Amino acid sequence: MSLSMENLGLALFNLLLVILLSPLLEGIIRKLVAIVHSRIGPPLYQPYLDLLKLLGKEEIVSSNNFFFRYSAVLGFGAILLVALLSPIAAAPPLNAGGDIIVFIYMLSFSAVMIMLSGVTSESPYGVLGAAREMMMVLTVEPVIVIALIVAAVNADSLQFGAIIAHFQNNPFPLSMVIVGIVLFISIVAQLARLPFDIVEADQEIMEGPFVEQSGPKLALFKWMFYAKELIFAAVFVSIFIPWFHSEVFIVNFLYTLVKILVMLVVVGVVHVVNPRLRIDQAVRYFAVLIFITIIGLAFALAGS
């Protein structure tokens, strides 16, 4: 058990960061999209206004069952837990609570809650969206899993703390470059950004699993996506872009923040210049990516 004061502070820091900072990143991406569209775009703080408004809005209950009611709460809670399991600016506060396998599965827990909110809503759009979400998870998750396993094999540990420390002090192998590029693409899909905006696909199936979600529940789901964006970006940059780190916490944090911003700008650009893929195209696309990660894994096992 490592419930020291330092860890507790770090935990609080991670939670506040994920809850309070994540909408700002969304605001930045929106602004970026507007610039590419030659629009003025909403102010940077617009996502905060959206969330505040939704939290007070009337909630319409169209199906009376447990998972329809509370899937948003459970999903958002799970994302907060993931925030404690993931390294943002330092080793994760719950380093002694779970490793990368637990991290991946807790993330899938939030995906499960999205699916449950869809299937329990009685709307065919919801079920269709849930089935699409499941297919995305089916094809995207293996990429993320294998990429993180490559990192784990290189560092010979499944703990985030040990993996990050390993790459800060050791040369960066070829296998990590390969899976890093592939992981970046699959993160775009995990964040439901174009061209992988298939689950919600508002022009086709009207937000899919969220079609019957309203008021505070919708707010929590939106917040969950913002938080996911921040967490994924942080995990990616701290494992796959480990260079020039500093021992001073605050410097390291600001540096991480800059890395996250740069990454999200790239994600935003990809988002705005791409049309949506169909689900079958996406499935085939990721089948190729899985193959590439396996090649990366072979490199890692061969020692480079």
Add this chain to the structure above:
Amino acid sequence: MNPIQLFIISTLLLVLGAIVTWILGNRRELTSKLSTVFFALSSIGVLSVVFTVFSSGTAQLNAPLIEVPGIDSGLLLRIDLLSALFLGIIALVSFMVALYAVRYMNLKIFADLSLRAFFPVLMIFFASVMYVVVVVDMFFFFIFWEIMTLASYFLVIFNKRDKDTLRAGFKYFLITHIATALMFIAVIIIYLQGGSFSFDALEQAMQSMSVSNPGLLHLALLFLFLAFATKAGILPMGDWLPDAYSSAPIPASSAFAGSMTKLGVYGVIRIFVDILPVSDFSQTWGIIIALMGTISIFVGTLTALVQEETKRLLSFHVIGQMGYIFLGVGMGVYFLNVQPVLAIVALSAGVFHLINNVCYKSCLFFNAGSVVWKTGTTNFNLVGGLHRVLPMTAVIAVIASLSISGVPPLSGFSSKWLIYQSSIRAAITNPLILGFGIIALFISIVTLASFVKFTSTLFYGKYADNNTKAKRKEVPLTMMIPQIVMALLSIIFGIVPILPLKYVHKSIASLLEADFFPPMQSIYGTDSLGGLMTNYGEGVFAVWNPLLLTLVGLFCILIAYAFYRSGSAPRRADTTWYCGEEHSDEEVRYRAHSFYLPFKKMFRIRIGKYEREGVYPSIGYPKITFGNNLFKRITDIDKWFYDPLVNRFMALMKRFSATHSGVPHLYLLWLIIGTVLAVVVLFLLAGHSGHL
């Protein structure tokens, strides 16, 4: 009372129960209730045996109960920690199944089938299953194995009206008996070397064979492995399983999934860990076991994804989950000779997964049974929205589904986590095993997909009103309790994995010399909250602390709830929005068939003109007909034994009933004749004794 005596008494209770329920077979309600009582008593007995053995060590008989002269074999019983572990599982499952069956077997769809073919057979089945895990003599192991197989065969063909059932039963009979024959050959091979059937002698025989005749030992091990893998449903030998499971009534399928298939794992552990000396042989066979397990994981689960019938879906998942167990056990056997630390973790992972699998798999079969109870069908496409009539079952089904898919913090995740992390650790020694682990990880997501389909089409989505039967309330209490118990166990074993793992570790460590494996604390760490921190001698490798994470997670959910209510948004109930169009219920349902079509298409096999969906090449078995359906007649005991007996008896009684003419004078006449006869008899007796 010593544990062995108590064990024998408990199993004899089951045999007695079988006789009693057979005699009272026609009174359905009474039979069902009585059988529960017998199962409860025997379960209590066996469980107390289990606790005694775990606290005070192996119990055994000093002299055999029965001796077979000439071949040096005797019915020797020994309950060691491994047997006790399996006995505990079997006792729990047997009681839950019996409790569930009380109301289920009295469903109208079974009204014309005699319960004589169910409860007595079920009792004999469980009694033989229990003996299989405690005998330490290959000859009697074989006998009890055969009784178990026969009993399970009769349970499979319970629903004899159905032609498919009889065919599935025949397939099961054929495949398992080929496997049994192989086991018999293997046993004979080893017996000829050692001259005795007892397990101790087998060990010595294998020891000497591994030096003198390794080829023959490999052959014997192959046959033994095939026999156990067939029972466990490992593909391709497990081809019988989906047919047999989906033909048997649900309590029986649940009993098979909870006890019989698991005995395949027991056999593998007993032979490859306990009896086979640690050598190169364990390395070779470990890889084979793990490979077969991975094939089952892959093929079984992907095939489950395309099933459109609850019982078939669940039975393909039985194959997939047995694959996980075999993967864990196989890795363990492989590492016995290489790295004992990793060996015990992988073996424990396999057996721990077995325990979890018993919990959630029986629970899922019970859920499917509740759906049958409510709607009379097992077809996904015909039902929907059952959470309105089965609210409790729906929540339990979601819990069990998440557990089997390995969503933390439920039990399925804890054991899968152990399997994954040991396979990743094994990457340095053997990259092949890492490959197995990655397939297992990927398939675990497919499992989730399959169970999203299972729960969403059965319990959620649009309520299918065409089921007029579905007006009743939630299933009765005796069907509810087993589901609740199994779901609770899934949650508890997930949050406190150290609790079962302690016993699993103990029982596996007891199979080899005392200092072969390092002590438990040095592997899993000493966490005050019972978290697992695996350490293979070079620092902490992987961490999973479910209790801590659950507590923190609950706290996070509280924060989320605070946000949810922070705006104190009003709630309003309204109908679902269908774009404002007029619609029928039928039009707005999303059928099970439509799930994951693009993904399913990726696994389409096409060779020339031949094309099929899915990865499972189900081999059509030939229709074998014995002249004039002899086989069918032999297996139908009712027809050639019970029915004629009853008919004769009834005919005899009819003659007596002829005396009941309804004419008072005749009754008087009978009375007088009777009295006269009695007097005459009395006089004769008095005459013999001399005075009256």
